[in-house]
Amino acid sequence: MQNGSDLGQTAGNGNVQTAGSMPAVNIGIEEGDRKEVAEGLSRFLADAFTLYLKTHNFHWNVTGSMFNALHTMFETQYTEQWGALDDVAERIRALGFNAPGSYAEFIRLTSLPEEPGLTNTVDWREMVRQLVVGNEAVCRTARTVLSRADDAGDDPTVDLMTQRLQTHEKYAWMLRSLLQ
Template identity: 80%
Template structure:
């Protein structure tokens, strides 16, 4: 192997360095970058699944809480959508490909997909599911944050801290509606 180039033995989503292309050398070992990128991919899958569920509920909420929830869900999914890009770009900065298909997201997400729910659920069930979803995203973020901290990956620690603050707040706000 030429000094300054890196080749991968497996198809784990990492990029192969082209001839003359310098290997990723940001001060974090390849093994640690891979572990953090894998965790971020799981987080991205959870975050995308929650985004999609929040947007779905925005479209389909009915009942006496319609206006308040329609606006709240829109605020949340809009913020979540913007955050997805930051997460994917962090995976890329670590030298790996970000997942980007529904099949990948479903396979990697800890949140269940629940098609048809909006036909049978009232607003309370939607809110309950979003509380549960935001809390699941928090658990995934904490796991990624711990791994990133072990690896000395401060940008990922910062990103996960920001996402934790957001999703903990969303869970609290949504839970308050059910009290």
């Protein structure tokens, strides 16, 4: 009798895998759907990373009468955002695709504009305004991904995007309140 390492193994989806090869992703979501969701998550990751970077930049460079409050608020937000980036990238991997991870990829995928050197000329009100706009853009991207994931029956991605929506909507509200 031969052991399983000598025989081809069925991956559960009818595909035969040879011993030592990588099994096909078979999580109950069709490959095309997984690819579309992963592409949307990649765009979300790029938007979220760009917003994280901008928030961290503003934390470092805020000045004026609101310095202490904003320095602390921005730190709280960028710290939370940093942790969430890993969850998004790991979800892309769980779907069977590589997560983007370079500035070039993020710039290509993001819907947020790159604004280098901006902090030299921007007061705290403009920083807050830009973070409101950025958080709202991240929300719009999350909603698009959530809808596609829901159509594909990808409940973990729906849950992840729901959590991110809740967080970024709250950030947009809190920041917008500073400008009223």
